[in-house]
Amino acid sequence: MQTTLKGLFAALLFSLSLGISSLVLAQDIAPINVNTADAELLAELPGIGPSRAAAIIEEREDNGAFADADDLTRVSGIGPATVNRMRDQVAVEE
Structure with missing residues (x-):
């Protein structure tokens, strides 16, 4: 015992x-700056793999920088729950 x-x-x-x-x-x-990070670094964020990392880069190149973490919902497949999981690991600077 x-x-x-x-x-x-x-x-x-x-x-x-x-x-x-x-x-x-x-x-x-x-924190990872989503406005300047490459795909490899973005893929380290929770819920973001290689394809979503590429989509983040495409979105920022096509439509401009992200103003805040919530702007990541502009990317297909990234919703509020995903943003909330990674919010403390994301920086948004130009």
């Missing part, structure tokens, strides 16, 4: 340390 509790406690501490380390890593990453 005591060994089981020790194992459970160790697993809990390990899980917590992984969660905390991912938060620290997320804070160290600079």
Whole structure:
């Protein structure tokens, strides 16, 4: 019984340390500027793969820079839920 509790406690501490380390890593990453980033960098955003990254670039070339993160909904396949998931990782500067 005591060994089981020790194992459970160790697993809990390990899980917590992984969660905390991912938060620290997320804070160290600079937001991606959607008005200047290339497709490879844009594809790192949550919910954005290579095809949507290419669509973001095409949209900004055809219709101008994005004024804010919500403007990304101009891109087919990017809706409000996707924007909300990546909002803290997006910068909009010209």
